[in-house]
Amino acid sequence: MKEKLLVSFSGGETSGYMLYWILNNWQDKYEIKVVFANTGEENEETLLFVERCANLFNIEVIWVEGVFHKEHGKGTTHKIVNFETATRSNRLFEEMIQVYGIPNNSYPHCNRELKLQPIKSYLRSIGWKDYYTAIGIRYDEIDRINSKRKEHKLLYPLVTEVKTTKTKVNSWWDEQPFRLELKGYQGNCKTCWKKSEKKLLKIAFEAPEKFNSFKILEEEYSNFIPESRSLEGKSDNYKITFFRKNRSAEWYIENAVDLIVKDDSSETSEQLDLFEESCDIFSMCGDDNNN
Numbered sequence: 001m002k003e004k005l006l007v008s009f010s011g012g013e014t015s016g017y018m019l020y021w022i023l024n025n026w027q028d029k030y031e032i033k034v035v036f037a038n039t040g041e042e043n044e045e046t047l048l049f050v051e052r053c054a055n056l057f058n059i060e061v062i063w064v065e066g067v068f069h070k071e072h073g074k075g076t077t078h079k080i081v082n083f084e085t086a087t088r089s090n091r092l093f094e095e096m097i098q099v100y101g102i103p104n105n106s107y108p109h110c111n112r113e114l115k116l117q118p119i120k121s122y123l124r125s126i127g128w129k130d131y132y133t134a135i136g137i138r139y140d141e142i143d144r145i146n147s148k149r150k151e152h153k154l155l156y157p158l159v160t161e162v163k164t165t166k167t168k169v170n171s172w173w174d175e176q177p178f179r180l181e182l183k184g185y186q187g188n189c190k191t192c193w194k195k196s197e198k199k200l201l202k203i204a205f206e207a208p209e210k211f212n213s214f215k216i217l218e219e220e221y222s223n224f225i226p227e228s229r230s231l232e233g234k235s236d237n238y239k240i241t242f243f244r245k246n247r248s249a250e251w252y253i254e255n256a257v258d259l260i261v262k263d264d265s266s267e268t269s270e271q272l273d274l275f276e277e278s279c280d281i282f283s284m285c286g287d288d289n290n291n
Helices: 013-025 044-057 089-100 109-125 138-142 168-176 198-206 209-222 248-254
Strands: 001-008 030-037 061-067 077-081 131-136
Touching: 001 109, 001 248, 013 044, 013 168, 030 209, 044 061, 061 089, 061 109, 061 168, 077 109, 089 109, 089 209, 198 209, 198 248, 209 248
Parallel strands: 001 030, 001 131, 030 061
Antiparallel strands: 061 077
């Protein structure tokens, strides 16, 4: 009997190339499930790319979203959606925040609750308990590999099986009938707090409306402290925000500037920002992913 393999499809071109490689090299070895976890704050181009990849590769991609529970001890579950019914608002973030608070660099639970836990919930629902997980990390991103990869049964085919760089990924997608219509610095999540200040200021200049969702959530929940969180040592007027240096979405809108930011989707094999926006479900960005 084949071993089971989860392909965590992030909706990016590296993840899409990994999926292509797996389908062409590992189908005889593994029973494969491809899952995309939607957060509601993905760029529309990302959602369209996932749908197009499913059609290009002639496969089923399972779309999941988190379902959040305020009952003590009951973790995040999932529901199945598709391209047409996927959430395109900050509703999922808000429901998560009502339980866990605003995520940021100190409390990076959005990846865990919006991606990892819904995917795990889906796999439990189909009876999968023991399985490998393929993660779309390239050879030029090798430092992002999870140090507990053997414990969590994580596989990195673009590192261990075919040493793949960003240049290779770009070259392959250039030959396909479509690409992900986003610049490298824009990323899948509209205003991910893991982006550098430079990238966020650039995005705020180009499309300030992308910050509206987080701005609204900060206005509503900046004073909300869940039981699991502590503000010991903070002043009474301290506000919780998404971004580093306790900067708010409004701060980025007000300070937007047209900075020069490299676009690695077309021109470079450099790993520009090693620890930025690494939202693969078992990235190295925070032990939070392993809880």
